Amino acid sequence: MTFKGLNLSMSDTLFSKIINREIPADIVYEDDLCLAFRDVNPQAPVHILVIPKKPITKIADATETDQSVLGHLLLKASDIAKEQGVGDAFRLVFNNGTGAGQTVFHLHLHILAGREFSWPPG
Numbered sequence: 001m002t003f004k005g006l007n008l009s010m011s012d013t014l015f016s017k018i019i020n021r022e023i024p025a026d027i028v029y030e031d032d033l034c035l036a037f038r039d040v041n042p043q044a045p046v047h048i049l050v051i052p053k054k055p056i057t058k059i060a061d062a063t064e065t066d067q068s069v070l071g072h073l074l075l076k077a078s079d080i081a082k083e084q085g086v087g088d089a090f091r092l093v094f095n096n097g098t099g100a101g102q103t104v105f106h107l108h109l110h111i112l113a114g115r116e117f118s119w120p121p122g
Contacts, residue, residue: 045114086113
């Protein structure tokens with residue numbers, strides 16, 4: 001995969017480079033299990049990505065052993081949204097696979113807020 005001139009393998013993704021501080025990011029939250037940072041191509045006034053530090057390619061590749069980290073991502077996403085001042089008006093999105101718009105193959109959760117959203121999302 002190529003991203004902004006970087007050649008990355010599946011095991012060495014853009015997000016793993018952010019976790020390892022090899023690429024800068026506007027980090028808004030970090031703990032032992034996850035990292036959250038502002039999206040470089042925001043689709044809403046608030047657009048933050050929450051990623052597990054464990055390299056899971058996509059949600060369909062997660063297993064029962066990932067249940068606690070997936071739950072942690074959801075709970076932290078809610079906390080992060082509140083810390084960003086959006087209250088409880090936000091959307092959470094997982095894209096799974098190329099056909100669903102996933103471009104970085106390290107599982108990530110989008111927090112989108114700060115504007116009106118339509119349904120279906122498109």
